[in-house]
Amino acid sequence: MAKVRITKAQLAAEVASLRRSRQRAATRAERLAQQLTGATAGRRQAEAALAEALERQTATAAILRAISRSPTDIRPVLETIVEHAGRVCGASDAIVFLLEGDGLVRAAHRGPVPITERDLSLPIGRDIPSGVAVLECRTVHVEDIQATSEFPRGREIAERQGFRTSVSVPLAREGAALGALLIRRAEVRPFTPEQIALLETFADQAVIAIENVRLFNELRDRTGELQRSVEQLTALGEVGQAVSSSLELETVLTTIVARAVQLSGLDGGSIHEYDDEAQEFTLRASLNTDVGVEERRATRLRRGEGAVGRTAVTLQPVQVADITVEGAYESRHRETLLQAGVRALLAVPILREGRLIGSLIVSRNGPGEFPPETVQLLTTFAAQSALAIQNARLFQQLEVANRHKSAFLASMSHELRTPLNAIIGYSEMLQEEATDLGQQGMVPDLGKINTAGKYLLELINTILDLSKIEAGKMELYLERFPVATLVEEIGALIQPLADRRGNSFVTWCAPEAGEMRADQTKVRQVLFNLLSNACKFTEGGIVSLAVRPEEAPEPRAPWMVFEVTDTGIGMTEEQVGRLFQEFSQAEASTARRYGGTGLGLALSRRLCRMMVGEVAVRSKPGRGSTFAARLPVEAEDHSAAGTGVD
Amino acid sequence: MAKILLVEDNEMNRDMLSRRLQRRGHDVVVAPDGEQGVAMARAESPALVLMDMSLPGIDGWEATRLLKADAATRGTPVIALTAHAMAGDREKCLAAGCDDFDTKPVDFERLLGKIQALLARPAAS
Numbered sequence: 093m094a095k096v097r098i099t100k101a102q103l104a105a106e107v108a109s110l111r112r113s114r115q116r117a118a119t120r121a122e123r124l125a126q127q128l129t130g131a132t133a134g135r136r137q138a139e140a141a142l143a144e145a146l147e148r149q150t151a152t153a154a155i156l157r158a159i160s161r162s163p164t165d166i167r168p169v170l171e172t173i174v175e176h177a178g179r180v181c182g183a184s185d186a187i188v189f190l191l192e193g194d195g196l197v198r199a200a201h202r203g204p205v206p207i208t209e210r211d212l213s214l215p216i217g218r219d220i221p222s223g224v225a226v227l228e229c230r231t232v233h234v235e236d237i238q239a240t241s242e243f244p245r246g247r248e249i250a251e252r253q254g255f256r257t258s259v260s261v262p263l264a265r266e267g268a269a270l271g272a273l274l275i276r277r278a279e280v281r282p283f284t285p286e287q288i289a290l291l292e293t294f295a296d297q298a299v300i301a302i303e304n305v306r307l308f309n310e311l312r313d314r315t316g317e318l319q320r321s322v323e324q325l326t327a328l329g330e331v332g333q334a335v336s337s338s339l340e341l342e343t344v345l346t347t348i349v350a351r352a353v354q355l356s357g358l359d360g361g362s363i364h365e366y367d368d369e370a371q372e373f374t375l376r377a378s379l380n381t382d383v384g385v386e387e388r389r390a391t392r393l394r395r396g397e398g399a400v401g402r403t404a405v406t407l408q409p410v411q412v413a414d415i416t417v418e419g420a421y422e423s424r425h426r427e428t429l430l431q432a433g434v435r436a437l438l439a440v441p442i443l444r445e446g447r448l449i450g451s452l453i454v455s456r457n458g459p460g461e462f463p464p465e466t467v468q469l470l471t472t473f474a475a476q477s478a479l480a481i482q483n484a485r486l487f488q489q490l491e492v493a494n495r496h497k498s499a500f501l502a503s504m505s506h507e508l509r510t511p512l513n514a515i516i517g518y519s520e521m522l523q524e525e526a527t528d529l530g531q532q533g534m535v536p537d538l539g540k541i542n543t544a545g546k547y548l549l550e551l552i553n554t555i556l557d558l559s560k561i562e563a564g565k566m567e568l569y570l571e572r573f574p575v576a577t578l579v580e581e582i583g584a585l586i587q588p589l590a591d592r593r594g595n596s597f598v599t600w601c602a603p604e605a606g607e608m609r610a611d612q613t614k615v616r617q618v619l620f621n622l623l624s625n626a627c628k629f630t631e632g633g634i635v636s637l638a639v640r641p642e643e644a645p646e647p648r649a650p651w652m653v654f655e656v657t658d659t660g661i662g663m664t665e666e667q668v669g670r671l672f673q674e675f676s677q678a679e680a681s682t683a684r685r686y687g688g689t690g691l692g693l694a695l696s697r698r699l700c701r702m703m704v705g706e707v708a709v710r711s712k713p714g715r716g717s718t719f720a721a722r723l724p725v726e727a728e729d730h731s732a733a734g735t736g737v738d
Numbered sequence: 739m740a741k742i743l744l745v746e747d748n749e750m751n752r753d754m755l756s757r758r759l760q761r762r763g764h765d766v767v768v769a770p771d772g773e774q775g776v777a778m779a780r781a782e783s784p785a786l787v788l789m790d791m792s793l794p795g796i797d798g799w800e801a802t803r804l805l806k807a808d809a810a811t812r813g814t815p816v817i818a819l820t821a822h823a824m825a826g827d828r829e830k831c832l833a834a835g836c837d838d839f840d841t842k843p844v845d846f847e848r849l850l851g852k853i854q855a856l857l858a859r860p861a862a863s
Contacts, residue, residue: 510748517758517843524758
């Protein structure tokens with residue numbers, strides 16, 4: 093941007109200087125006119141000077157107009173310059189040469205002197221006047237090219253084209269010439285210093301115009317680059333998002349291919365995953381527009397085969413500029429690609445910690461090398477693909493491990509439960525038989541066996557429930573039931589537990605509680621858990637269950653709140669924080685003193701969440717605890733809500 | 739009391755449950771799998787069947803369907819016994835034609851209650 097401001101300033105300065113010289117010319121013409129007033133010869137001279145000044149003014153104005161009208165293309169400006177320079181300087185013709193490499197290339201020409209085909213581009217050298225003008229960055233006036241031996245090649249050219257006198261002015265920018273402005277006369281007639289000075293002015297204007305265009309294009313390129321960078325960043329951002337938000341591998345990879353192809357302006361693309369053991373590639377994603385996908389999917393590329401296969405060998409980007417060239421592309425996909433009109437291929441290895449896990453390939457329907465920017469862009473996309481593939485692989489492993497865990501737990505639970513059935517059943521039966529046989533002394537010990545068996549069973553059932561929830565196999569059986577009845581039934585179950593530690597047990601159900609729709613078994617399980625915990629951690633205190641409906645924050649439906657309060661040992665904040673973790677009790681010693689595994693609360697919370705509810709806790713050490721289970725009054729079937737491996 | 743057919747493949751469970759039922763005065767016949775269970779139901783005409791669901795060969799569901807499809811045994815109430823909380827077990831059992839359902843390990847008093855209830859029901863239903 094800074095450069096453009098300078099150019100505008102230069103342009104302004106130039107315009108000002110042109111105005112000044114126009115004024116000077118006008119003043120001079122006026123002065124001449126005044127001096128020569130009255131004298132016929134003088135008048136003619138004055139008139140000529142005035143005409144000349146006007147013509148210069150017109151020329152300058154035309155050139156400035158051309159510059160302002162054509163900010164991106166130099167040709168119209170140069171055409172205007174040669175048109176006016178030739179006429180104003182009284183030359184047969186005018187030419188602008190631009191330096192391109194080691195040659196002077198004709199950029200604009202106006203006038204009757206022909207330029208022979210072979211002379212449209214001249215190798216630069218000191219043997220032609222314009223060569224000297226460019227190389228030494230000075231004006232070269234040749235009064236008669238045939239009268240000097242200084243420019244042997246210039247002489248040949250002059251002879252060929254038919255001119256004698258010439259002036260070459262360098263198009264100088266910061267001490268170096270971009271080209272030359274040349275005017276010529278067919279006859280030997282030297283140019284006046286005024287004409288040469290004027291020509292130099294035209295040359296300066298040409299330089300400004302060239303600079304202007306160059307800067308303009310540079311700016312446009314930069315803007316374009318910036319635009320492309322923004323697009324790339326956006327696309328990479330999108331891809332990054334896809335990688336992190338979606339574990340659906342094909343979706344992510346398809347997004348990557350689509351963006352890569354779109355951004356590099358190519359015709360097709362696909363991603364192949366590499367199997368290290370089989371040493372072959374599997375097509376994982378390709379564009380909808382891609383052809384022959386089915387054939388290509390069926391034919392897995394082997395290590396070393398085609399561009400994709402070669403990335404497995406080189407671990408570097410592999411280009412094929414033209415697959416039609418014999419031997420350039422050896423692959424079983426060749427026919428399919430040729431039929432699809434593909435000509436050039438670029439494959440980039442997808443690497444993870446130095447190991448190949450796949451290949452990203454793009455195609456173009458025209459032959460030729462891919463520019464370094466495209467290779468770089470594709471490499472970036474390949475890195476993103478690597479992440480996606482890695483994520484997906486990890487997720488698969490995790491899923492398999494999780495399935496194994498669930499299967500293990502399910503079968504373990506089954507295997508454990510069968511003998512437990514016998515232990516619980518026989519010990520119960522023996523208690524009855526011992527009583528019948530008058531062996532009361534054995535009853536307490538048989539009771540201990542029975543209690544231990546039931547405790548183990550409860551533990552196994554809890555573990556199994558948790559693993560089922562984790563595996564997403566726990567289902568909800570929603571039914572409508574009166575809340576008061578549930579409270580009554582739970583109360584009957586809990587009363588003996590409360591009695592055991594000398595607790596009084598109170599239940600209260602709000603009259604407006606009415607009915608709720610939920611999985612009754614699971615609600616029971618949750619309440620039984622919370623209440624048996626309360627009884628376990630309270631001695632000679634009060635345990636209560638209070639149930640009432642409550643408005644939930646919008647947009648949720650109303651809750652049914654089940655509040656279990658005890659006056660027991662309570663917990664510190666830190667203990668509350670660890671409470672719902674599986675196998676965690678407030679303190680390790682708690683487990684020994686009070687029994688239990690700490691799984692009950694974790695399960696209760698999971699069960700509530702399955703029903704889109706929650707369990708909250710308030711507690712103070714020594715003051716007791718309140719657990720509140722909030723469940724929707726009208727549960728909807730959201731079995732999937734329990735599926736999360738959170 | 740009544741004659742009860744217990745179909746159960748686990749030997750200990752079979753022994754334990756049948757002895758406890760006998761202690762309460764029931765006459766118990768047993769079968770270790772579904773096929774023999776169906777045959778016993780036809781041969782012995784029990785007043786009630788306790789059917790374990792996961793049996794080798796013909797499983798409890800299939801055996802119950804066979805019993806309920808046979809005019810001779812259709813009227814005999816069947817109580818399904820399943821492992822704890824198998825998803826949808828209750829619905830599946832009732833769909834197979836079972837009259838009631840309980841989970842193992844059985845709460846013996848509760849099971850006795852269910853047996854009484856079904857035996858008290860008029861046989862025609």
